Amino acid sequence: MNAIVISIGDEILSGDILNTNSQFISKSLKEQNIEVSKIYTIRDNIEDIINSTKESLAHSDIIIVTGGLGPTEDDKTREGVAEALNYNLVLDDSLLKEIKDKFTKNNYIMSDNNIKQAYRIENSIVLKNTKGTAPGMLVNYHNKKIFLLPGPPRELQPMFNKYVLDSLRNKSDQKIFTRTIHTIGIGESHLEEKIKPFFNNNIQIGMYANNGIVDIKVSSKASCLSQAKNNVNAFLNSIDIDKYIWGFDEETLESIVLELLKKNNLTIGFAESLTGGLISSNFTRLSGVSEVFPLSLITYSNASKINLLGVKKETLKEYGAVSKETAIEMAEGLVKKYEVDIALSVTGIAGPTGATKNKPVGLVFIGIANKKISISKKIILNGDRNNIQNRTSLNAFSTLRNFLLKNY
Incomplete structure (x- = not known):
């Protein structure tokens, strides 16, 4: 039809x-x-x-x-x-x-x-x-x-x-069951190479890429719903892409992070440079965020990083605003000065200007700190300014999700 x-x-x-x-x-x-x-x-x-x-x-x-x-x-x-x-x-x-x-x-x-x-x-x-x-x-x-x-x-x-x-609505004897797998950190073509050997006549596959996230939609039609579910689950159990999967179906990275924070009774704050509040905006679209999210700071200039977060002048002079050292000090400063359990920071070059020989457009550092641990992650993203900012937000929540799963 x-x-x-x-x-x-x-x-x-x-x-x-x-x-x-x-x-x-x-x-x-x-x-x-x-x-x-x-x-x-x-x-x-x-x-x-x-x-x-x-x-x-x-x-x-x-x-x-x-x-x-x-x-x-x-x-x-x-x-x-x-x-x-x-x-x-x-x-x-x-x-x-x-x-x-x-x-x-x-x-x-x-x-x-x-x-x-x-x-x-x-x-x-x-x-x-x-x-x-x-x-x-x-x-x-x-x-x-x-x-x-x-x-x-x-x-x-x-x-x-x-x-x-x-x-x-389909009123035939055949029933349809569908699951959507959300992945990050792998391109669409490479992902297809990994899962293609497991394609079979019992399932239909669709793949959709957007802002660095690749979704795999797996559907099956069968005479009964339980058989359709079994067909989809058999495929999911056969593929080995767990390290790239962050969620399923209607889940978002932001909603997963929110649930992990609630589960562990944690508060979080954001210190944003290149994203200019985008991470905070994406997070506050969720209902119930106020339980875990007391504040965020947009520290775009070096002066604001120093005055509001306690980033050292020497750090900025030696390593620059776009560096793992600055990202870590931004996150650590937020935890120390504003009494949040966890802080996430981002700093980078969204372009199209601002790049140097050693720091290209799309270079981003994500920092995460709690009262005991500080980590940073370096990524290099392609795209225009909006694309880099959007992908930075997604990568920030993905990194935060991994941090929470590992440490709590």
Whole structure:
């Protein structure tokens, strides 16, 4: 079974926004053993919508249309899909009342153009939108399913999970089991070389690399779920890549570090130079961080490293700000001066300027200290400034995870 996605929006084609909806939809459908065979990205133009819908109907039984369901003149999705199907648009009084109630509840005055959102394609089922005013639709057309969903991801994703997946969920006798392995410290091609000898017909493998992390997605289909699980687990037990694995499925490096800190009743502080607060920001996205994370310092200049962390002037003069010695003194100073159990520091050259003959762009030192132990790690990263900063954050949490597992 396959599906076709039609993404509608001038702002997507112009590059003003990233089309994350197609990625989300494709990934979600693949888990249901439904492949996306084509993705159309088209303008807010009624002729383009009509032509794309007709062409999709000729090649797939499932069409998912995103965007263009708003109240303005350039939102043409309802009209285009209806014309492609030779269906009429009808005003749904109950839907109009729901939209009016939403505006009243939020103390907004409803404009006349919002009435447009109460029109639905005849023979369609309304899909309620709890995050916005644009309802979705499901049209059953000659044994084909056409879903119309709003464009904003915060509206689309819960509607997709609730309505689309429920309608398309694999109801065959075959069951699917999937695990995702998260790795770091090894490239995608080298990782594939290590695991490829263990590929077999019982599993399907997908590999995805991003910012130095490589994920391996292992899936299996079988007549019963237990057999599918056994197929996946047999593959996982056969491969020897434990030193690169840091987590599974929905785990993140930050969430693993948080749980280890909680488990051992430890507090942590960060001293950031080249990342400028990125590590702290990534950590505080997690709920419950306040239990273990009292403070962080951005010590970008040499003066701040000296005054706030107690880094020695002699250290900076002899070894420089980007050195293992400075990284260690940054971490040790944070532990001593601010009464945290563990401190992590980063210093490096994010580029594109600042490099020297002996210190290239991408050179990074990570320091970790507690009241008894101090360590440093040197890494050299490729990429632009943002990429180096993001990969530094990931490597920092990976190094911290290893430190916690080894010492606590």
